[in-house]
Amino acid sequence: MxxxxxxxxxxxxxxxxxxxxxxxxxxxxxxxxxxxxxxxxxxxxxxxxxxxxxxxxxxxxxxxxxxxxxxxxxxxxxxxxxxxxxxxxxxxxxxxxxxxxxxxxxxxxxxxxxxxxxxxxxxxxxxxxxxxxxxxxxxxxxxxxxxxxxxxxxxxxxxxxxxxxxxxxxxxxxxxxxxxxxxxxxxxxxxxxxxxxxxxxxxxxxxxxxxxxxxxxxxxxxxxxxxxxxxxxxxxxxxxxxxxxxxxxxxxHVRRMADDHARLAQLAEGLAEANRSHPALKGKITVHPWQTNILFTDLHTDVAPAFTAWLAQHGVRVTSGLYAGQTRLRWVTHLDVSDADIKAALDCVAIFTGG
Missing domain, CATH: 3.40.640.10 (Type I PLP-dependent aspartate aminotransferase-like (Major domain))
Incomplete structure (x- = not known):
């Protein structure tokens, strides 16, 4: 999970x-x-x-x-x-x-x-x-x-x-x-x-x-x-x-933090690609600039409830809240987030139906 x-x-x-x-x-x-x-x-x-x-x-x-x-x-x-x-x-x-x-x-x-x-x-x-x-x-x-x-x-x-x-x-x-x-x-x-x-x-x-x-x-x-x-x-x-x-x-555990940063970059790039080409998410996700192990994404109001529910249903845990009228998700990579976890999260996004 x-x-x-x-x-x-x-x-x-x-x-x-x-x-x-x-x-x-x-x-x-x-x-x-x-x-x-x-x-x-x-x-x-x-x-x-x-x-x-x-x-x-x-x-x-x-x-x-x-x-x-x-x-x-x-x-x-x-x-x-x-x-x-x-x-x-x-x-x-x-x-x-x-x-x-x-x-x-x-x-x-x-x-x-x-x-x-x-x-x-x-x-x-x-x-x-x-x-x-x-x-x-x-x-x-x-x-x-x-x-x-x-x-x-x-x-x-x-x-x-x-x-x-x-x-x-x-x-x-x-x-x-x-x-x-x-x-x-x-x-x-x-x-x-x-x-x-x-x-x-x-x-x-x-x-x-x-x-x-x-x-x-x-x-x-x-x-x-x-x-x-x-x-x-x-x-x-x-x-x-x-x-x-x-x-x-x-x-x-200090030197390995570079791994967290690399995994976050992979996650951010995958979410940005979903915003460019996913049938149900195209133009619906704003991926904010990232530098270390924390990423913020904003969801358009017409997709936010279904997308956040979809993540929860598939065991992808994030924090969320309202910011400037949109739903903002915070993604944080860390010691217990693996390459497999990044793949699982992006696979979950890829099969989102929007319904």
């Missing part, structure tokens, strides 16, 4: 399960779980930060980081469609007393530099104090160009602001950059992170671990992050069984 709903649906591989089973354990709240400590040290060194902290979710690691940069009444500049603003239940405001300042996200996933600059408040008691710029990479599967990230970072430094990366799918961005430049994905990841004071990295999306995220930053930043994690209820005890999965993923 091809499951394209999200890269969060992956199951641990047999080798990952073995690493989890064999993991030495301690009590992470006391700081003595060797597997958690090993993951944190490895990730920090891998990505060029001084320290890292393991936590249950990316929502929590983002909030921990935002809280570390901003005090009550401070402001963070975010994208209108950023996960930190739209998809984290308003946590920065509700729990952190941080004012989000959303900026319109452009079609290519960026925020205009001029819009960011205009959103920075002057030093005036009438305004919340702008402290932080948040970027998300990838965003909707789109990669923020390295030169663009460097430009935002230069603006932030000039204005005395910190930079946080919501890097839930950061390694997808690094894999895309590496493929384009002919470089190593780990080198690209370090370069990408070098523009930021802190980063949040999800282990349970494309990396394929069952649970957990990391927040990375300086020693002092992570020392405070540990305290914030406790406040948020994120302290876990024998968490090494989960951390071992994350360490395995960082070591073994």
């Amino acid at each position: 091809p499951d394209f709903r999200s890269d969060t649906v992956t199951q641990p591989t047999p080798a990952m399960r073995a690493a989890m089973f064999d993991a030495p354990l301690g009590d992470d709240v006391f700081g003595d779980d060797p597997s958690v400590n090993a993951l944190q040290e490895y990730a920090a060194q891998l990505l060029g930060f001084e320290a890292a902290l393991f936590a249950p979710s990316g929502t929590q690691t983002n909030l921990i980081a935002l809280w570390g940069h901003c005090q009550r009444g401070d402001e963070a500049i975010v994208g209108q469609s950023w996960h930190t603003y739209r998809w984290e239940a308003g946590g920065m405001a509700v729990l952190g007393s941080i004012q989000p300042q959303p900026v319109e996200t452009q079609p290519d996933g960026t925020l205009r530099i001029t819009d960011i600059a205009a959103a920075i408040k002057p030093d005036d008691p009438h305004f919340a104090r702008t402290r932080l710029v948040v970027l998300e990479n990838t965003t909707g599967g789109q990669v923020l160009p390295p030169a663009y990230v460097a430009e935002v970072s230069a603006l932030a430094r000039q204005r005395g602001l910190a930079m946080h990366l919501d890097g839930a799918r950061m390694f997808n961005a690094a894999a895309a950059n590496a493929a384009k430049a002919g470089t190593d994905v780990y080198d690209e990841a370090r370069t990408l992170c070098s523009q930021f004071d802190s980063a949040s990295l999800c282990l349970s999306k494309g990396l394929g671990a069952p649970i957990g995220s990391l927040v990375l930053g300086s020693h002092d930043f992570i020392r405070q992050a540990r305290r914030t994690r406790k406040i948020l209820g994120g302290g876990m005890r024998q968490a090494g069984v989960l951390a071992a999965a994350g360490r395995y993923a960082l070591e073994h």
Whole structure:
């Protein structure tokens, strides 16, 4: 059953399960779980930060980081469609007393530099104090160009602001950059992170671990992050069984992300061909540009109900919702989507009758 709903649906591989089973354990709240400590040290060194902290979710690691940069009444500049603003239940405001300042996200996933600059408040008691710029990479599967990230970072430094990366799918961005430049994905990841004071990295999306995220930053930043994690209820005890999965993923599941990108390209090309020539779908599917492992397709209203029902009937699982009056499907490739799954999905599309 091809499951394209999200890269969060992956199951641990047999080798990952073995690493989890064999993991030495301690009590992470006391700081003595060797597997958690090993993951944190490895990730920090891998990505060029001084320290890292393991936590249950990316929502929590983002909030921990935002809280570390901003005090009550401070402001963070975010994208209108950023996960930190739209998809984290308003946590920065509700729990952190941080004012989000959303900026319109452009079609290519960026925020205009001029819009960011205009959103920075002057030093005036009438305004919340702008402290932080948040970027998300990838965003909707789109990669923020390295030169663009460097430009935002230069603006932030000039204005005395910190930079946080919501890097839930950061390694997808690094894999895309590496493929384009002919470089190593780990080198690209370090370069990408070098523009930021802190980063949040999800282990349970494309990396394929069952649970957990990391927040990375300086020693002092992570020392405070540990305290914030406790406040948020994120302290876990024998968490090494989960951390071992994350360490395995960082070591073994990064380079293979290029396979996910290649499979998504094959899926996108097949859907585009259906839009060109399928008797019941011709001119009915808009296939949006893709870069990594996420693809959006829009369905014409006269075919959307029958097509989405057809996919469900044949076990092809996708997420769907209304966007600008049309049904938008999101297709995500990941560790558990094979070449056979791509073929099965396209075969299902090919036999769609439209009735």
